Amino acid sequence: MAGAPQKALRTSAANAITADLVAVLVAVTEGEPKIMTIANGGALPSGPFEFAHRSLQTGLRAWVEAQTGHPLGYVEQLYTFADRGRAGDAKSLHSISISYLGLTREDKVGRGFEAHWSGWYEYFPWEDQRAGLPPSLAKTLAARLKAWSKSAASTSLQRERWQRAAITFGFDDREWNEELVLQRYELLYEAGLIPEAVRDGAAATTVIPGRQMTGDHRRILATGIARLRAKIKYRPVVFELMPAEFTLLQLQRSVEALAGRLVHKQNFRRLIEQQQLVEETGAIATEAVGRPAKLFRFRHAVLAERAVAGTKLPLSRT
Amino acid sequence: MAGAPQKALRTSAANAITADLVAVLVAVTEGEPKIMTIANGGALPSGPFEFAHRSLQTGLRAWVEAQTGHPLGYVEQLYTFADRGRAGDAKSLHSISISYLGLTREDKVGRGFEAHWSGWYEYFPWEDQRAGLPPSLAKTLAARLKAWSKSAASTSLQRERWQRAAITFGFDDREWNEELVLQRYELLYEAGLIPEAVRDGAAATTVIPGRQMTGDHRRILATGIARLRAKIKYRPVVFELMPAEFTLLQLQRSVEALAGRLVHKQNFRRLIEQQQLVEETGAIATEAVGRPAKLFRFRHAVLAERAVAGTKLPLSRT
DNA sequence: CGTCTTATACTCAAGGAGAGTATAAATGGC
DNA sequence: GCCATTTATACTCTCCTTGAGTATAAGACG
Numbered sequence: 001m002a003g004a005p006q007k008a009l010r011t012s013a014a015n016a017i018t019a020d021l022v023a024v025l026v027a028v029t030e031g032e033p034k035i036m037t038i039a040n041g042g043a044l045p046s047g048p049f050e051f052a053h054r055s056l057q058t059g060l061r062a063w064v065e066a067q068t069g070h071p072l073g074y075v076e077q078l079y080t081f082a083d084r085g086r087a088g089d090a091k092s093l094h095s096i097s098i099s100y101l102g103l104t105r106e107d108k109v110g111r112g113f114e115a116h117w118s119g120w121y122e123y124f125p126w127e128d129q130r131a132g133l134p135p136s137l138a139k140t141l142a143a144r145l146k147a148w149s150k151s152a153a154s155t156s157l158q159r160e161r162w163q164r165a166a167i168t169f170g171f172d173d174r175e176w177n178e179e180l181v182l183q184r185y186e187l188l189y190e191a192g193l194i195p196e197a198v199r200d201g202a203a204a205t206t207v208i209p210g211r212q213m214t215g216d217h218r219r220i221l222a223t224g225i226a227r228l229r230a231k232i233k234y235r236p237v238v239f240e241l242m243p244a245e246f247t248l249l250q251l252q253r254s255v256e257a258l259a260g261r262l263v264h265k266q267n268f269r270r271l272i273e274q275q276q277l278v279e280e281t282g283a284i285a286t287e288a289v290g291r292p293a294k295l296f297r298f299r300h301a302v303l304a305e306r307a308v309a310g311t312k313l314p315l316s317r318t
Numbered sequence: 319m320a321g322a323p324q325k326a327l328r329t330s331a332a333n334a335i336t337a338d339l340v341a342v343l344v345a346v347t348e349g350e351p352k353i354m355t356i357a358n359g360g361a362l363p364s365g366p367f368e369f370a371h372r373s374l375q376t377g378l379r380a381w382v383e384a385q386t387g388h389p390l391g392y393v394e395q396l397y398t399f400a401d402r403g404r405a406g407d408a409k410s411l412h413s414i415s416i417s418y419l420g421l422t423r424e425d426k427v428g429r430g431f432e433a434h435w436s437g438w439y440e441y442f443p444w445e446d447q448r449a450g451l452p453p454s455l456a457k458t459l460a461a462r463l464k465a466w467s468k469s470a471a472s473t474s475l476q477r478e479r480w481q482r483a484a485i486t487f488g489f490d491d492r493e494w495n496e497e498l499v500l501q502r503y504e505l506l507y508e509a510g511l512i513p514e515a516v517r518d519g520a521a522a523t524t525v526i527p528g529r530q531m532t533g534d535h536r537r538i539l540a541t542g543i544a545r546l547r548a549k550i551k552y553r554p555v556v557f558e559l560m561p562a563e564f565t566l567l568q569l570q571r572s573v574e575a576l577a578g579r580l581v582h583k584q585n586f587r588r589l590i591e592q593q594q595l596v597e598e599t600g601a602i603a604t605e606a607v608g609r610p611a612k613l614f615r616f617r618h619a620v621l622a623e624r625a626v627a628g629t630k631l632p633l634s635r636t
Numbered sequence: 637c638g639t640c641t642t643a644t645a646c647t648c649a650a651g652g653a654g655a656g657t658a659t660a661a662a663t664g665g666c
Numbered sequence: 667g668c669c670a671t672t673t674a675t676a677c678t679c680t681c682c683t684t685g686a687g688t689a690t691a692a693g694a695c696g
Contacts, residue, residue, distance in 0.1 A: 015336055096367075268631075609675085
């Protein structure tokens, strides 16, 4: 208990900051993932955390409802950002962003609200691999990243850069990993290939396709997409995005939309059924060409029954 | 873009708050997981986020080094808490806690620092299932939770409570799930069985064993343990806690210590080796009864080679 | 009535995970 | 030196999961 370095007392008022609450609110409509945006698609719904809010989540709910007229259902925290603006923006230093992921069904946005739903692949065209990479991107992306790698000072640094690019983007016959959304975004940022990087001080060049957002919002969105893509694999969260009744194909299309890649139909059904995630409603889908499909509903009971978690440890019984 | 509800302008200064940085700093020594504590084991290292800090992480590093003399290595963000004090403490409302998980090797804490290492099972005795539940707890825990369930108003609520208890604690022949650390803590808190609950206003009773901490710190610790237990299964983070050279048994003991349960020796080795996580140093362990074991070191190269992530989607090749 | 399209049921092989058995290489007591 | 004990390490075996298909059913439509 000696006295030197612990520096105990909290200097409360002196270090006051502000906290912003930012929402990545997701819905899936007709096989396309959407996110709620404001400012004409240029920002995510957000607002300051205020004294009046009872907790972070209620604060977030208040802001999102005020800005979009859309009540929030499933919500989980994503990440808290506070690194100073990349170009050294002094203001951002005193403000932190606490981001959340929310899941709902698309809904009419009330009139008088500037919010609307935007397709999330508008912001990340390279993340949609369902039909392979968009041809416009396919060549550019690899070429630009190759050039960036080559521009490094040393050969070892060049190799390092390219290896990172190859791993995250699946070049050189590597597997595409749909969860590396944030890593891909960060890499493109570092390579100066997206507008935000140029805005923050990178050398001006032709950027690659993909809509820009204010501040860190596109990074936050990338974090949200990554989290959701990881989560659908071990938790039944897709159902938060589905209507009450749906066919297995609709369910599959939603998963594919989120993951940005196609799944094997028969095996997908096997997976869903063996996990007893759904039950038949008895009804049959009407629209449609082809043989009509049974309608299913989510078995809410599974949430209570299980506390799923994947073990990868070779546990011992004794 | 009509005018009604969006409430755009940021009222910056009016909503100033303070942010605390809190660290769950973990090490494993001789098969026991330790955490760095201050205040004689009653709190986690923490301090306010200040203007001077370039980012949240650097702020955290500064505080931990100041309080413990221990430089921080591997660090990841855990969670940001801001719910008002459970009993309605007004002060806590204006402050949020941003928590981090850090991994290191145990080290002498420099003189003049009030920090020291505490075994993490002192705070969560029920989480150590390596030798089964400690006999003192085995009976009490189930009985107390049963009583709490029974005390609910309606039969359906009673059933609900007991089901939650059974799932999180593995009663009624359910599997123990070592990842549900936070859920177990929250349940015990709600049931009023731990000191913090009584402190925050729950009816005074005999609490169950386990050391208390200030504020939310034990909750934050639970979050950290849960994260680490989940993570060791799909990322090679254990090696952050190991010395440069180790035997496979030492590695196994560390994993068991963290997970709080025993693993199957032969299968554990198979797992480690097939993933090519380690390589022989050529040396042989000296101490020991029994046949001497080979020493291994972590293959740092795997971090660059792979971008592991478990897929559970039945992907399609076409 | 055949064709197209989607739904749904099965099959099959390869790989991984759980649970042991079998040896090997030390130590310590006699 | 020999044997019991302890830990290390190598294999084996079986079952379940997963990837990848094939086969058949049930509608719509010309």
